[in-house]
Amino acid sequence: MKLETTKGYAVIKTWLQEKGLSPFQFQQETWQHIINKKSELVNAPTGCGKTFSVFLGTIIDFINDHPKNYQSKSKNNLQLLWITPLRALATDIGRAMEEVIYELGIDWKVGIRNGDTSISERQKQKRQVPEVLIITPESLHLLLAQKNYLEIFTSLKLIAVDEWHELLGSKRGVQVELAISRIIHS
Numbered sequence: 001m002k003l004e005t006t007k008g009y010a011v012i013k014t015w016l017q018e019k020g021l022s023p024f025q026f027q028q029e030t031w032q033h034i035i036n037k038k039s040e041l042v043n044a045p046t047g048c049g050k051t052f053s054v055f056l057g058t059i060i061d062f063i064n065d066h067p068k069n070y071q072s073k074s075k076n077n078l079q080l081l082w083i084t085p086l087r088a089l090a091t092d093i094g095r096a097m098e099e100v101i102y103e104l105g106i107d108w109k110v111g112i113r114n115g116d117t118s119i120s121e122r123q124k125q126k127r128q129v130p131e132v133l134i135i136t137p138e139s140l141h142l143l144l145a146q147k148n149y150l151e152i153f154t155s156l157k158l159i160a161v162d163e164w165h166e167l168l169g170s171k172r173g174v175q176v177e178l179a180i181s182r183i184i185h186s
Contacts, residue, residue, distance in 0.1 A: 003032045007067040008060030015104060027053040034158065035061050041164075054160045055080065055097055055132075059104065061157060074107040075128060077155035081183075082134040083176055084162040087114045090134045093162075097132055108132065113139045126152075137167070137175045144179055153183050 003009050009031065016022060023031075026042065027049055033040040034057035042050050058080045063070040084090055094110045101108045111130035113122065115138065125133070129152050135143070143149060159180055167173035 001035055001064075003028060003035060003060075006035065006060065006064045008035070008063035011063050011070075011104065012056050012060055015100075023056075024049055024053075027056070030054060031057040031060050034058065035064060051093060051096065051162075052100075054158070055082075055100070058132075058158050059100070059106065062106075071105045072107065076108065076131050078129045078133055078152055079108075079131045079155065079157045080133070081140075081153075081156055081159045082132060082162060083137060083140060083160065083179075084134060085137060085166045085172055086163055087116070087136055089162075090114060090136075094132075094134050110134065113143065115139065137172045137179070140179045141175050144182055150186050153186070156183070159183065 012031075013023070024044075026044055030040055030042055030053040034054070042053050044050050044053075062076070062079060066073050082093065084093065090112045094112050097110045101110070109128075109130035110132040111121075111125045112134045113125065114136040117139070126146075143152070161167070161176055161180075164173075167176055
């Protein structure tokens, strides 16, 4: 499927144009890979739009799958698992994603799960899994140890590992690799 011919791309392109923006080439390439269900490593300088290359690609893919009701479709379960070693950035990433969701009129929720997440919020996320879950490697490891953890990942479309270079060669990196392997092969 050619990215430029999809409903999802048209929606995102219009949204960007209304903001006076246009996508970078690497973002469009990432979106193409996402709708083709291919893995990719996104490498670009800080502030160039890596987050939006992956996040908007997930939205494009969702819109393509639900072109007539993408705005009214709710309780879609987990679409994007965003693994980040930097707990401090999770809130900022989440806010940026929520802003896009709101502006596009999509009924998605963004959840954050780390050592600071309250028990009540974790229980809420378990009852109704958000469409986007931003999580640290340690919290993902704990999530995978829970009973019936596979139910959370049944609808998962994409796993993004942010700041992968920070994790490579470390215990946390091994945790992420094992977690992804467990999710994919379960």
